[in-house]
Amino acid sequence: MTTQAHDLAARFGPALDTRWASLDASAQDFGHLVRATPLGVLRPGSAAEIKDVLEFAGPRGIAVSVRGGGHSMYGQGQAGDGIVLDLRGMRRIGPVTDRQVTVQAGALWREVLAATLPHGLTPPVLTDYLGASVGGVLSAGGLGGATHRHGLVADQVLELEVVTGAGDHRVCSPDRDPALWGAVLAGLGQCAVIVAATLRLAPAPDRVRRHCLYYTDLTRYLADQRMLAEEQRFGHLEGQARPADGQGWQYMIEAVVPYDGPCPPDDGALLAGLGHDPAALETEDLDYPQFAHRVDTDEEILTATGEWLHPHPWLNLLLPHDSAESVVRAVLADPAFQDLRDTGLVLLYPLLSARLRAPLFTRPPGQVPYLFALLRTAAPGSPETAAAMVAANRAAYELARSRGAVAYPVNALPMSDADWRDHYGSRWSALADAKRRHDPCLVLARGHGLRF
Numbered sequence: 411m412t413t414q415a416h417d418l419a420a421r422f423g424p425a426l427d428t429r430w431a432s433l434d435a436s437a438q439d440f441g442h443l444v445r446a447t448p449l450g451v452l453r454p455g456s457a458a459e460i461k462d463v464l465e466f467a468g469p470r471g472i473a474v475s476v477r478g479g480g481h482s483m484y485g486q487g488q489a490g491d492g493i494v495l496d497l498r499g500m501r502r503i504g505p506v507t508d509r510q511v512t513v514q515a516g517a518l519w520r521e522v523l524a525a526t527l528p529h530g531l532t533p534p535v536l537t538d539y540l541g542a543s544v545g546g547v548l549s550a551g552g553l554g555g556a557t558h559r560h561g562l563v564a565d566q567v568l569e570l571e572v573v574t575g576a577g578d579h580r581v582c583s584p585d586r587d588p589a590l591w592g593a594v595l596a597g598l599g600q601c602a603v604i605v606a607a608t609l610r611l612a613p614a615p616d617r618v619r620r621h622c623l624y625y626t627d628l629t630r631y632l633a634d635q636r637m638l639a640e641e642q643r644f645g646h647l648e649g650q651a652r653p654a655d656g657q658g659w660q661y662m663i664e665a666v667v668p669y670d671g672p673c674p675p676d677d678g679a680l681l682a683g684l685g686h687d688p689a690a691l692e693t694e695d696l697d698y699p700q701f702a703h704r705v706d707t708d709e710e711i712l713t714a715t716g717e718w719l720h721p722h723p724w725l726n727l728l729l730p731h732d733s734a735e736s737v738v739r740a741v742l743a744d745p746a747f748q749d750l751r752d753t754g755l756v757l758l759y760p761l762l763s764a765r766l767r768a769p770l771f772t773r774p775p776g777q778v779p780y781l782f783a784l785l786r787t788a789a790p791g792s793p794e795t796a797a798a799m800v801a802a803n804r805a806a807y808e809l810a811r812s813r814g815a816v817a818y819p820v821n822a823l824p825m826s827d828a829d830w831r832d833h834y835g836s837r838w839s840a841l842a843d844a845k846r847r848h849d850p851c852l853v854l855a856r857g858h859g860l861r862f
């Protein structure tokens with residue numbers, strides 16, 4: 411046993427879980443690409459317990475990572491020879507009052523929605539998948555179909571309760587300790603552990619009408635996506651590139667409008683002036699909860715086939731409007747990404763830069779960036795294949811970056827010190843100052859690979 415392991419066991423006693431199965435589970439994540447085994451797992455039940463851990467770990471230089479839903483792609487939530495703080499025990503929600511709710515950071519978004527819907531309310535922006543934790547999504551930023559209207563999931567937070575890396579238990583908001591607030595939202599867990607967040611809520615619609623609009627022409631697809639984002643015709647706007655017959659790709663705008671009562675929306679007005687193939691238009695009406703949970707079915711199917719547990723070398727890029735077309739064409743024609751034609755998913759949808767408020771959320775230049783997400787699965791038991799896919803991610807990142815793009819940093823993408831400095835640009839020194847102030851021993855969230 412190392413000295414640190416001995417000290418940890420002496421300090422936390424039976425609360426420190428060192429069983430093989432627990433260490434093995436915390437040494438992996440959804441990506442199944444990298445592993446780092448911690449010395450132990452702690453399951454705090456309160457901010458005071460998180461504070462105890464950080465006050466102990468800091469002076470000893472013991473790495474501390476937070477695990478919520480465990481959906482990191484490349485070890486972001488792992489802590490080799492350190493402590494994993496498993497926050498799933500901290501998932502208290504509510505009560506829902508006055509169009510807001512305070513939720514503990516270990517709650518999953520599907521648990522948050524289950525608590526708000528009986529009050530006729532919903533978080534205004536949700537990620538596609540509801541199985542990530544509140545803390546995990548707020549630390550990344552959180553993008554979804556309503557981001558072009560309302561901003562990031564993180565932009566809907568009214569107040570945060572945190573414990574900093576130095577062990578300070580603080581409450582922050584735009585008015586109360588705004589510097590800490592700005593360092594935590596979309597801050598990749600570098601400065602503090604989020605204990606709880608007070609979220610703004612909006613009325614949940616009864617139903618939504620979902621249109622799938624198909625395009626063969628990428629130029630027209632991007633122009634229509636941009637127009638729809640700017641005009642805000644729809645409540646939810648996403649889209650995909652999908653393999654077409656033969657070698658090419660086609661594109662699908664997913665345009666969703668919420669409605670209440672018996673009167674459906676005016677499709678003629680909503681779809682006017684768009685260049686999709688009208689013969690291919692697909693329209694369906696869904697209950698709002700059914701729509702919000704739409705990825706659950708994919709999770710069930712992929713869990714049944716086993717793919718959900720295979721390696722996931724995912725890459726999420728944010729492309730400037732001006733170079734989006736050239737990057738999409740280049741990457742989708744790259745032989746290294748051809749497996750996306752058989753399995754996987756390519757998301758391609760617009761955001762509005764002016765709506766993205768969390769200062770640490772890095773976006774490319776221009777008013778209308780696009781999320782370009784290359785979501786694929788590697789066969790298990792073939793580390794060479796998975797490594798080649800990560801290398802392809804790296805090449806795509808470099809290509810896109812040379813045309814003004816940035817990473818949405820929830821990726822299977824090795825990033826160097828220079829990459830991170832480039833990612834944050836002029837905000838790097840503010841982040842580094844915040845890190846030194848709030849996590850002076852640099853113990854928090856090392857798995858993201860930022861070095862200060």
Ligand SMILES: Cc1cc2nc3c(=O)[nH]c(=O)nc-3n(C[C@H](O)[C@H](O)[C@H](O)COP(=O)(O)OP(=O)(O)OC[C@H]3O[C@@H](n4cnc5c(N)ncnc54)[C@H](O)[C@@H]3O)c2cc1C
Nearest residue numbers: 478479480481482486487538539543545546552553599604
């Ligand atoms: C199937 C799937 C679909 C996804 N869809 C979307 C999507 O539509 N939009 C989108 O934006 N993202 C999406 N993501 C990415 C996802 O939002 C991020 O990877 C998120 O960080 C995962 O959170 P988690 O709690 O599950 O992960 P974890 O691995 O538990 O945590 C991830 C990281 O978050 C930080 N963290 C977690 N909890 C806290 C806390 N309490 N305080 C401080 N830091 C914390 C830590 O640094 C940790 O390393 C998706 C991921 C998957 C696997």
